Amino acid sequence: MYNMNSKTLYDKIWDSHCVKSNKNGFDLLYIDRHYIHEVTSPQAFEGLRISKRKPWRSSSNFAVPDHNIPTKDRDKGIADPISKIQVDTLEENCDNFDVNKFSMNHPDQGIVHIIGPEQGLTLPGMTIVCGDSHTSTHGAFGTLAFGIGTSEVEHVLATQCLIQKRSKTMLININGQLSNGITAKDLILYIIGKIGTAGGNGYSIEFGGAVIKALSMEGRMTICNMTIEAGARAGLIAVDGKTIEYLRNRNFTPSDTDFDKAVEHWKSLKSDENATFDKVVNIEGGDVQPMVTWGTSPEMVTDINGSIPLEAGKIYPSALQYMGLTPGTKIRDIKLDKIFIGSCTNSRIEDLRAAAEIVKNKRINKSIKLAMVVPGSGPIKRQAENEGLDEIFLSAGFEWRDPGCSMCLAMNADRLNPGERCASTSNRNFEGRQGQGGRTHLVSPAMAAAAAVAGHFTDIESA
Amino acid sequence: MVKYKTFKGIVAPLDKNNIDTDAIIPKQYLKSISRTGFGVNLFDEWRYLDNGQPGQDHSKRKVNTDFILNKKPYNQSSILLAGENFGCGSSREHAAWAIKDFGINAIIAKSFADIFYNNCFKNGILPIALDEKDINTLLIECSKLKEFKMTINLINQVIIYNADDKIHFNIDPYQKNALLKGLDEIGQTLEDKDLIKSFEKNHKNEYPWFFK
Numbered sequence A: 001m002y003n004m005n006s007k008t009l010y011d012k013i014w015d016s017h018c019v020k021s022n023k024n025g026f027d028l029l030y031i032d033r034h035y036i037h038e039v040t041s042p043q044a045f046e047g048l049r050i051s052k053r054k055p056w057r058s059s060s061n062f063a064v065p066d067h068n069i070p071t072k073d074r075d076k077g078i079a080d081p082i083s084k085i086q087v088d089t090l091e092e093n094c095d096n097f098d099v100n101k102f103s104m105n106h107p108d109q110g111i112v113h114i115i116g117p118e119q120g121l122t123l124p125g126m127t128i129v130c131g132d133s134h135t136s137t138h139g140a141f142g143t144l145a146f147g148i149g150t151s152e153v154e155h156v157l158a159t160q161c162l163i164q165k166r167s168k169t170m171l172i173n174i175n176g177q178l179s180n181g182i183t184a185k186d187l188i189l190y191i192i193g194k195i196g197t198a199g200g201n202g203y204s205i206e207f208g209g210a211v212i213k214a215l216s217m218e219g220r221m222t223i224c225n226m227t228i229e230a231g232a233r234a235g236l237i238a239v240d241g242k243t244i245e246y247l248r249n250r251n252f253t254p255s256d257t258d259f260d261k262a263v264e265h266w267k268s269l270k271s272d273e274n275a276t277f278d279k280v281v282n283i284e285g286g287d288v289q290p291m292v293t294w295g296t297s298p299e300m301v302t303d304i305n306g307s308i309p310l311e312a313g314k315i316y317p318s319a320l321q322y323m324g325l326t327p328g329t330k331i332r333d334i335k336l337d338k339i340f341i342g343s344c345t346n347s348r349i350e351d352l353r354a355a356a357e358i359v360k361n362k363r364i365n366k367s368i369k370l371a372m373v374v375p376g377s378g379p380i381k382r383q384a385e386n387e388g389l390d391e392i393f394l395s396a397g398f399e400w401r402d403p404g405c406s407m408c409l410a411m412n413a414d415r416l417n418p419g420e421r422c423a424s425t426s427n428r429n430f431e432g433r434q435g436q437g438g439r440t441h442l443v444s445p446a447m448a449a450a451a452a453v454a455g456h457f458t459d460i461e462s463a
Numbered sequence B: 001m002v003k004y005k006t007f008k009g010i011v012a013p014l015d016k017n018n019i020d021t022d023a024i025i026p027k028q029y030l031k032s033i034s035r036t037g038f039g040v041n042l043f044d045e046w047r048y049l050d051n052g053q054p055g056q057d058h059s060k061r062k063v064n065t066d067f068i069l070n071k072k073p074y075n076q077s078s079i080l081l082a083g084e085n086f087g088c089g090s091s092r093e094h095a096a097w098a099i100k101d102f103g104i105n106a107i108i109a110k111s112f113a114d115i116f117y118n119n120c121f122k123n124g125i126l127p128i129a130l131d132e133k134d135i136n137t138l139l140i141e142c143s144k145l146k147e148f149k150m151t152i153n154l155i156n157q158v159i160i161y162n163a164d165d166k167i168h169f170n171i172d173p174y175q176k177n178a179l180l181k182g183l184d185e186i187g188q189t190l191e192d193k194d195l196i197k198s199f200e201k202n203h204k205n206e207y208p209w210f211f212k
């Protein structure tokens, strides 16, 4: 029976953070955690300076440079003078405004959405924002996390609050189970293929069902990370035992008695059984195949056994022209120039293990010009090295780099040249995303690794 | 921020879905630490034939004369007309800054990506969502004339074209008011300073581990 008191997880977190409910539908929402990176923050700090304001609560803000920094020879500093100014500006702003930071050479530096959970800064039930759309990642921990623009960055710094309108809620149930070798990345690409890149506009999406329960925290982060690619600002997953175990003993998680008290709270962070959503979508886990995007939007996607749709020539002529592909071409026949394993979607230890598993005792194909692995953070890099994964990648012909956004958006030196085609574990295949004229195909780490060995897309099993 | 006023302007049709923020302003320009000067790089990869770099002399670049915003009279446009999911992708407010800096005051589209939509209001840009039928009508009108102009009146929430054809649009009253008054949102929020402080105190009692 419908129960008026039943609440979705989204509404629970919203209600517990609502400072002031305005009649106009816009609420003043308290923000617990604010992540900052070098690209979207300088103008916000400048705004504070001009209006002579200070951060409301310094301990809530954590900054890290990740977008612009080099992924090799970091001891030599940043070669590009404009990138250097931006990273230096972040450093100065953090010092002047008393903001916590992980500097470029800090051993725990990494991509902002990787290090938040890894350090235990992302805690269930929090509201978390960052001037970055992939803030949705943190929703994997039962947090309400979403990306904001620079004006809002300044607003959060100055007031610890944001003026926001409650979104509609969508529940995506993934039932059954994933087939062998199918990953969270394949699943989220499949979902985006189903609901479209505008499918989630105006919604926050909660993911549930047996498949989500069975996923690791890493996999759940991959799902929530790409929720923004489905048009939804926030993705959410209920807290369970895996969430709690993941957070135990991290650098910033509460210790001892506080942890137990916190866990009591965290356990309540799920949608009530009778809660109603504005929209419910059901997906069969068993239907998901290894996925590959073929166009310039993540919704232009098919599976490894598929071909470029015949009707694509009519519907998406400019996407096909940009990608240099023709309708009917088999995905398996697409040859690659570069391989990128990294980004806040897929650069966690589990991703690196999955890729290493495929390339172990193999060599990348001669036709591949560059294959690179960019771990998401310092701790992930060290962990992988302890497990010998770096050796596996290096002897297969991959480059083993330092953590950062790298070729996910090519703001540093890592990029595609015009016309080059890349199998990438990142999240966006937009025109020019990985370098002007570059052609991106989004895949899972295992699929990227298999493509590196074969020189073209192939099933993980035949790699 | 300046108060939003009724204006009349040239409409540039960009009949495409999913125009993303990477297309609106490519990443190399995000390295700037300033809020201004992005207009010359709006739609950079469509507007120019060479690979643009920050700090370049733009008058010396190879212009793509086929791109609509490079053609007269569209280089003077102040209204964009587009498809579905405009502004999808990254949260970069630089996209809104570039659009404003170019001289665009309003974007009419079938739908908008949420973060971009919000960013518009912070920068004096009015995003108008219309249904497919209205968008198609406007696209047809636009194709008939060499210079299609319309008046956008936010107060009455109406678009006026061809002298007296009208389309009404919806907008949230709060966001409408913010644009009309050119509100300083931070200043406004800080008027609730005491409310925030007392909320924070209770919040800290309840969830002390959020405050470590």
Ligand code: SF4
Binding pocket: A066, A067, A111, A112, A113, A132, A134, A343, A344, A345, A404, A405, A408, A409, A426, A427
């Ligand atoms: S890895 Fe890519 S998507 Fe993630 S924060 Fe960096 S640039 Fe954005």
